[in-house]
Amino acid sequence: MGLQKILQDIARHKWDYLFVLPKFAVFVAFIGVPVAWSVFISFQEFGVFQTRWVGLDNFRVAFEDDLFLIALKNTVWYALIVMPANVLIALVLASLIFPLSRKAQTFFRAAFYLPTVTSAVVIAMAWKYIYQPDVGLLNAFLRMLGASGRNWLGQSSTAMWSVIMMSILTPPGVGIIMYLAAMGSIPNEIYEAATVDGASGFQKWWRITVPLLKPTTLYLVVLGTIGSFQVFSQIMIMTRGGPGHATKVLVYLIYETAFRDMEFGLAGAYSLMLFAIIMVFAFIQFKYLNVNLEYY
Amino acid sequence: MQRSSKFLLKVGAGIGYFILVVAAVVSLLPLHWVFATALQLHDEVISHVPPLVPRVALEYIPKVLSGDGEGASQLLYDSLENLRILFTRTDMVRWFLNSLIVSTSATVTILFLDSLAAYAFAKKQFPGRDLLFWIMISTMMIPGHVTLVPMFRIIAVLGLRDNLLGVILPDIAMVFGVFLLRQFMRTIPTELLDAAKIDGASEFGIYSRVMLPLAKPGIATLGILTFNATWNSFLWPLIVLNKSQVMTLQVGLKTLLDRNLVDYGMQMSGAAVAAFPVIIVFLFFQGYFVKGLTLGSLKG
CATH class of the missing domain: 1.10.3720.10 (MetI-like)
Structure with missing residues (x-):
């Protein structure tokens, strides 16, 4: 009876299911299965001929090995500096663009978004060349000022900071566009009322604009956290984790462990732990930036 | 009072514009450097810091105008050497x-x-x-x-x-x-x-x-x-x-x-x-x- 009803339902809606089916099949094969499998993989060890269950061994190895902790430290540093800087810069630049004429808005939006549409590989190649000690632009500029240059990416003391600096100076194109869209949807009456009450321009920005942009800020903070914890292309192109382990970040460690050392189980364990860390940060952010939309 | 606040507004807008322009230059400089370096003379780039604007962009049109057609096409040819090496090797x-x-x-x-x-x-x-x-x-x-x-x-x-x-x-x-x-x-x-x-x-x-x-x-x-x-x-x-x-x-x-x-x-x-x-x-x-x-x- 129950089965018959289900079959009838499916027959009646067969077109609906046919429309969804192709996408869902590809989704299951290349996202659903890998996501489910990612949990098991970290409890396994991959030999040449067979795969063994090793329980929590991979996690134990991960914590006993200094590499994981070094990579974790580098990644957290990178994310905790780059993400807030990007969100803040996006907010400031969007606030400065918003009052301009349509033409000027379009120009600046394009200027700030262009590095976002070009690949991280291209941007990182450009910066690697800029940071180059002998023929790089940065050292040439410093020499012109009378200062001496440095081997920015070649020294442990400056390598990570140079990568961080690049990520900060590459404008947050997505954030700027999201903030501009959100600013456009704040009703004008709120500002008019504030003007009548004698609020200054800065007060209006700080007391009205910034609080009302909170949903966008939360979205950018969470997205930026997920993104910056997964930094990879820049590291691969500029330093390959070096010198020593100075710029080894987690996704680069996962890449090396899995695809150079062929230790898939250990790499799987690293992946799950990175996922857990990202989730903890996202949870904290949702809790403390809790969105209140009463104003609208 | 009215006038001074208007003046302040103008100063504020000026500073805002200045920040935007500086940020735009920082934003576009790496990309400019990619394209400029691609068009620089091949041997110069290896040993020197090349000029901010490649020679072909500055000198090509003046050379044509001054009747030095041969020099102009030689310069253009040399400037494309990077791309030629890239595509052939x-x-x-x-x-x-x-x-x-x-x-x-x-x-x-x-x-x-x-x-x-x-x-x-x-x-x-x-x-x-x-x-x-x-x-x-x-x-x-x-x-x-x-x-x-x-x-x-x-x-x-x-x-x-x-x-x-x-x-x-x-x-x-x-x-x-x-x-x-x-x-x-x-x-x-x-x-x-x-x-x-x-x-x-x-x-x-x-x-x-x-x-x-x-x-x-x-x-x-x-x-x-x-x-x-x-x-x-x-x-x-x-x-x-x-x-x-x-x-x-x-x-x-x-x-x-x-x-x-x-x-x-x-x-x-x-x-x-x-x-x-x-x-x-x-x-x-x-x-x-x-x-x-x-x-x-x-x-x-």
Whole structure:
């Protein structure tokens, strides 16, 4: 009876299911299965001929090995500096663009978004060349000022900071566009009322604009956290984790462990732990930036 | 009082403009440096810091005007040496074609599959609809690195290593497009679809002849975003493609760095060739990028 009803339902809606089916099949094969499998993989060890269950061994190895902790430290540093800087810069630049004429808005939006549409590989190649000690632009500029240059990416003391600096100076194109869209949807009456009450321009920005942009800020903070914890292309192109382990970040460690050392189980364990860390940060952010939309 | 506050406003606007201009210069300088270096004289770039603007941009037209046609064409010829070396000594043409194949086929397939699914999710009532949609969307928040290792095992089992399909198939599985198009299609009035149904259109006909034309702006947005994302994708192709013949552009660029340590002119030429198409697409279709970002955000 129950089965018959289900079959009838499916027959009646067969077109609906046919429309969804192709996408869902590809989704299951290349996202659903890998996501489910990612949990098991970290409890396994991959030999040449067979795969063994090793329980929590991979996690134990991960914590006993200094590499994981070094990579974790580098990644957290990178994310905790780059993400807030990007969100803040996006907010400031969007606030400065918003009052301009349509033409000027379009120009600046394009200027700030262009590095976002070009690949991280291209941007990182450009910066690697800029940071180059002998023929790089940065050292040439410093020499012109009378200062001496440095081997920015070649020294442990400056390598990570140079990568961080690049990520900060590459404008947050997505954030700027999201903030501009959100600013456009704040009703004008709120500002008019504030003007009548004698609020200054800065007060209006700080007391009205910034609080009302909170949903966008939360979205950018969470997205930026997920993104910056997964930094990879820049590291691969500029330093390959070096010198020593100075710029080894987690996704680069996962890449090396899995695809150079062929230790898939250990790499799987690293992946799950990175996922857990990202989730903890996202949870904290949702809790403390809790969105209140009463104003609208 | 009135006048001084107006003056302050003007000063404030001036400072704001100044900050924006400086930020724009910082933003565009690396890209300018890529294109400028590509056009510098090959031998000079290896040993010197080249001038901010390549000689060909400054001297070509004056040379032509002063009647030095031969000198002008010699300068142009020398300025293209980086690109000449790039195209003759590396697999650049191959990489470009591979990237074109990957991005085009992934984009076309995604547009077809995602618009079909999004149409059903947006406009149809069927048992399990919300559950299926929720299952797909909930994976959007899972960071990409999580599936790296299992996905590699799957691709290896399927024998798709060093095969462009190994890059294309995981791209097609992305659910962002279903979400974006469903958001867009929900804004299209259902009456238009009902009218076609009364006129006797088939289920597929309603999709292809009524829904698709109405959803064109959303589909164009998704198409451009998808092409851009697949063109720039690096980590996954790097894992799947190891032979130079099958590499995409971004992976090929990395081998330029490995094999030609100091040939910055040639490296930047490669970067310029990789960046050029997406910059052109962006300048022509800027509005679609803006719409995609605001439609595709996970709120509302």
